[in-house]
Amino acid sequence: MRYRHTTAATTALIVIAVLAGCSSTPAETPATPSEEPVAVETPSTEPAEATPVFRMPATCAEILPSSRIAAIESQGLVLLGGPGGRYENDYLLEPSPEERLGGITCIWGYSDSEVSSITVSVAPLPPANRASVVESFVAEGLNESEINGASVFAQQGDTQTEPAIINALRADSWISVIATVGGTTFFEEGLVILAEATETAYVAP
Numbered sequence: 083m084r085y086r087h088t089t090a091a092t093t094a095l096i097v098i099a100v101l102a103g104c105s106s107t108p109a110e111t112p113a114t115p116s117e118e119p120v121a122v123e124t125p126s127t128e129p130a131e132a133t134p135v136f137r138m139p140a141t142c143a144e145i146l147p148s149s150r151i152a153a154i155e156s157q158g159l160v161l162l163g164g165p166g167g168r169y170e171n172d173y174l175l176e177p178s179p180e181e182r183l184g185g186i187t188c189i190w191g192y193s194d195s196e197v198s199s200i201t202v203s204v205a206p207l208p209p210a211n212r213a214s215v216v217e218s219f220v221a222e223g224l225n226e227s228e229i230n231g232a233s234v235f236a237q238q239g240d241t242q243t244e245p246a247i248i249n250a251l252r253a254d255s256w257i258s259v260i261a262t263v264g265g266t267t268f269f270e271e272g273l274v275i276l277a278e279a280t281e282t283a284y285v286a287p
Contacts, residue, residue, distance in 0.1 A: 134284035136254045138206055141165040142188035145202055150278050154190050159199055164188035179218070180205035180256060201260040202275060204283055207251060215256060219249060230277070239264015248272050255283060 139145045142164040146154075163173025164187055171181070178187040185205020191198040207215065219226070219235035224247065227234050232250040239246040239261070246264035250257045259276045261268040 132287050135287050136283055137285050139186065139204055139283060142167060142186065145186065145188050145204055145279060145282065147278055147282060150275065154200060158192060159190040160193045162189050162191045162196055162198065178203060180258065183207065183211060183256065199262050202279055203258045204279060205256045207254055207256045212251065215251065224249065238266065238269040241265040246272050248276050250276055250280065257283065
């Protein structure tokens with residue numbers, strides 16, 4: 083009987099030990115470090131600004147803004163030569179250099195004397211013709227500069243005999259303005275007309 087008691091007591095101790103082990107507090111799971119939100123860059127949805135492209139005007143009514151044409155006409159000038167003009171392309175004895183390249187030349191002058199006062203030309207400029215056009219400017223003794231990304235060949239002229247001449251060359255165009263009466267005032271006005279003709283010829287695609 084003593085053997086049985088010992089065995090029973092031992093068994094009871096084992097059961098108590100096991101139960102004690104089961105009732106122990108479980109090990110804590112290591113805390114997961116908090117993850118801070120990462121900022122995600124959202125691509126811009128605004129479209130890139132399109133580069134204006136050269137558009138060859140078909141008539142003299144398209145070569146300048148209507149406000150500029152109205153200002154020219156308010157000075158008593160009429161369109162003598164060029165598409166839509168009194169004499170169309172027959173005002174000049176020979177085509178202008180710009181017309182030979184497929185462009186147009188528009189000439190405003192006084193109706194009674196038919197003497198030209200303001201000439202504006204726009205033409206496409208193929209790369210193969212650029213060198214010869216520049217050579218002609220150099221031969222004329224025009225001064226070279228750069229204005230708004232264009233190579234400009236010009237002379238200020240004077241109020242007596244020399245006209246104000248401005249030629250602007252870009253990669254794909256040739257735009258020119260000639261004022262029969264030169265000098266500072268008319269040269270500066272020619273630069274404004276050049277800028278207007280350029281803005282009119284280059285449009286958004």
